[in-house]
Amino acid sequence: MRRLDQLLANLGYCSRSEARDWTDSGTVLVRGEPADGPSQKAHAADVRVEGAPLDHPDGLILLLHKPLGLVCSHELREGPNIYTLLPARWQRRNPVITSIGRLDKDTSGLILLTDQSALVHRLTSPKHKVPKIYRATLGADLTPARAAESATLFAAGTLILPDETTPCAPAALTLISPREVELTLTEGRYHQVRRMFAWVGYEVVALHRTHFGALDLGDLKPGTWRELPLDFFATP
Numbered sequence: 001m002r003r004l005d006q007l008l009a010n011l012g013y014c015s016r017s018e019a020r021d022w023t024d025s026g027t028v029l030v031r032g033e034p035a036d037g038p039s040q041k042a043h044a045a046d047v048r049v050e051g052a053p054l055d056h057p058d059g060l061i062l063l064l065h066k067p068l069g070l071v072c073s074h075e076l077r078e079g080p081n082i083y084t085l086l087p088a089r090w091q092r093r094n095p096v097i098t099s100i101g102r103l104d105k106d107t108s109g110l111i112l113l114t115d116q117s118a119l120v121h122r123l124t125s126p127k128h129k130v131p132k133i134y135r136a137t138l139g140a141d142l143t144p145a146r147a148a149e150s151a152t153l154f155a156a157g158t159l160i161l162p163d164e165t166t167p168c169a170p171a172a173l174t175l176i177s178p179r180e181v182e183l184t185l186t187e188g189r190y191h192q193v194r195r196m197f198a199w200v201g202y203e204v205v206a207l208h209r210t211h212f213g214a215l216d217l218g219d220l221k222p223g224t225w226r227e228l229p230l231d232f233f234a235t236p
């Protein structure tokens with residue numbers, strides 16, 4: 001059981017100090033009865049606000065098609081962010097909704113968002129080796145010979161990027177066409193795809209993540225998301 005003011009504030013309905021207005025106005029019901037006040041304790045499932053059940057009281061996992069031009073940071077000085085795509089109430093939740101790993105401002109594609117910090121840690125840990133597939137467009141043609149050389153280097157697990165001390169985990173490179181490649185990574189270092197191709201002499205001019213583990217975007221349009229069940233990543 002939790003205090004109503006805490007429940008309402010954490011789920012983004014209002015601030016804790018505004019909760020008294022909400023409970024006093026009769027719009028908050030507990031088991032069908034008007035709430036006594038902000039300090040009343042209740043199970044989230046027993047609460048109704050304006051006749052509706054509470055908005056995702058147990059948490060959220062979202063699969064977002066990140067559009068270009070938005071950052072994954074909450075820092076406003078870093079520019080417009082992906083969280084502005086979400087409903088205003090979700091943007092006020094505590095714990096905050098955050099991305100599981102990041103994509104650059106200039107990268108589009110599949111990104112997971114959640115308010116479950118344990119899940120963020122689990123899925124971003126290189127230990128878990130979740131494969132992530134990127135489709136990259138290169139600034140120049142990658143000849144079959146250079147592609148084979150790069151594929152061997154990336155797969156070896158020996159490449160140490162500038163300013164780093166540990167080698168990148170083995171990664172799989174597939175040539176789609178002379179300027180289109182697919183790279184599968186099991187980790188998520190800063191600008192990793194761009195830096196790996198820079199190492200072999202190629203600029204990445206467009207980058208899109210198509211898969212995260214077994215998940216893909218399906219027909220999601222850029223800027224839209226779908227919810228995943230909370231037990232989606234539960235381990236048996």
Ligand code: URA
Nearest residue numbers: 103104191192193194
């Ligand atoms: N690698 C990059 O270079 N950018 C991303 O956003 C993700 C992986």
